[in-house]
Amino acid sequence: MTDVAEARADVRQRWWTLPVVSAAQLLVVLDGTIVNIALPSAQRDLGMSDTSRQWAITAYALAFGGLLLIGGRISSALGHRRAFVLGLAGFAASSALGGVAVNPEMLFGARALQGVFAALLAPAGLALLTTTFTEAKERARAFGVFAAVGAAGSAVGLVAGGLLTEYASWRWCLYINVPIAVLALVGTTKVPGRRGSRGPLDLGGALLSTAGFVAVVYGFNQAEPRGWGSPVVPAVLGGGVLLLAAFVVLESRVSHPLLPLRVLLHRDRGGAFVAITLMFVAMFGFYLFMSYYTQTILGYSPVEAGMTLIINALAALVGATVIAGKLSRRLAPGLVVLAGLVAAAAGLLILTRLTATSPNILPLYLVPALILTGLGLGLVIPVTAALATSDVSWADIGAASAAYNASQQLGAALGTALLNTIASSATAAYLLTGHEPDASTVHGYTTALIVAFGILLAAALITVPLIHTRKDLS
Structure with missing residues (x-):
């Protein structure tokens, strides 16, 4: 009977991981769209110029995309559960900071911080899901729910952004992250975790990947306001591609790569x-x-x-x-x-x-x-x-x-x-x-x-x- 009770307790503990990780996934995806709807109101309130307002979107995208590989490495080093907790706490704090922003620079900085912690949160959450659900049927069910949250997050962000902006304030498009993150943090107390696997940091790979991803994402983001005919867009994109190519070459030669090529190949x-x-x-x-x-x-x-x-x-x-x-x-x-x-x-x-x-x-x-x-x-x-x-x-x-x-x-x-x-x-x-x-x-x-x-x-x-x-x- 004791073995049966322990087995049931283990199952319950494992299934706690799914709603917790799904909540984090909702946060990450939600913030890709929810601020878009709130941006006109935030622009009027904080006195943003038309040329600078895009940084409320771009700052998040650049930090998130540019630091994902480093976030994955930190997650492996700390242990995915610890990294997940750190990402949640940081995301909640930076969301609150953006909600109380008194000027555009404060909002842009908070959005960049959200991106930093999202870059840790997203790979840690997916890694937790992968290591927790290893049996085929359970794994399929868990990834199905996780995927549904991710796929629906953008649409939910548009709806929530419209409702919050219209009936409350644009600031609530950032504040709403805090209670979701807190609930997820409470849930992590029942999520199983393992010790991290420490090793030397591939500093060159970290610098090249970050610079390359930031350049590529920034280049795509600038294509709309500047136009593809602007010399800045192809120059930045070309530089980003060269940096990522150099990153791939470096990863094939170092002993502890940031992104082992066996993962991609x-x-x-x-x-x-x-x-x-x-x-x-x-x-x-x-x-x-x-x-x-x-x-x-x-x-x-x-x-x-x-x-x-x-x-x-x-x-x-x-x-x-x-x-x-x-x-x-x-x-x-x-x-x-x-x-x-x-x-x-x-x-x-x-x-x-x-x-x-x-x-x-x-x-x-x-x-x-x-x-x-x-x-x-x-x-x-x-x-x-x-x-x-x-x-x-x-x-x-x-x-x-x-x-x-x-x-x-x-x-x-x-x-x-x-x-x-x-x-x-x-x-x-x-x-x-x-x-x-x-x-x-x-x-x-x-x-x-x-x-x-x-x-x-x-x-x-x-x-x-x-x-x-x-x-x-x-």
Whole structure:
């Protein structure tokens, strides 16, 4: 009886990890979008200039993307549970600091600090999930919930940002992180943990990876306000690519690399990294389209636009927690990823048929597209997250988790910049042919979505052959 009781207690303790890590994942993803809605109010309140306001978004993205690999290394050194606690506490404190900001510089600094602690929190959380759930069925269920939270977080951020800004204050878009983080911190007392694996820090790798990721993310972020024709954008992007190339060369030569190349060169993991990167390129362009289209063409309020995206979030929840688990027990991982990519591509294809005068837009276009793209995300994220961290030694789990999160960040930055530029260029060209502004704007959006559709098809063609046909992801 004692053994049975101990086994049940162990199961309960392990399942505490899932809501705790999911709450942290919600924080990280939520802050990628929630501040976007609040930014106009914050700009008026703090007196930001039009040229500086973007730093409320960019500061978070640069710190988060630039420090992810270092965060993964620190997580392995401290132990993933300790790193997770430190990330949660720091994220809560920096969120509170941003909420009480009295000037733009204070807000930008707080957002950068949020990014710093998110870069520790995200890989530590994914590593905890990987090391806690090792049995195939439990692992599939846990990664399904984790993926659903991640997929729905952006939509939830838009809804929460609209509601909080409209009915409370933009500051609550930052304050809301504090109670979520505190609840997660309380939950970590029941999360199992292990000692870290200490080793020398790859200082050269840390500097090159940070500088390279920051340059690439900053370059993509500057593509929209400056334009791709600006000499700054290609110069920064080119410099970032060279720094990352130097990082790869260095990692192949040092004895204790920050990111062991065996993490990237493994066939399944390579396929997972490519799939999630291209998925985020396409989907962040889709979210950008939905936000602008519903508000500027359909006349929705920010809250109404966010509520429309809840359809996508619910579909992602169903896809990740129900469908992905069932398919994973019957199909190989590559086929589940293929199904997700094709479903999301079909959703984007529906929207490419839109015009400024299309009738019954919500039931005939938006709802089917939101459902299909949500299901696609719900299928792709849990399988790729599991693949990215499977067959990894204890010492490499932090690096693999960080690389997976970095793939998402780079995909999001590239997708937002690339597809927005395509949409803007297509709109301008269509206006010159004498078409009305609304028709030109919708043409720009659909042109960008055709490119996003092609990216998802390319993702299917590239990644599915890479992923082995085995079913067991444990």
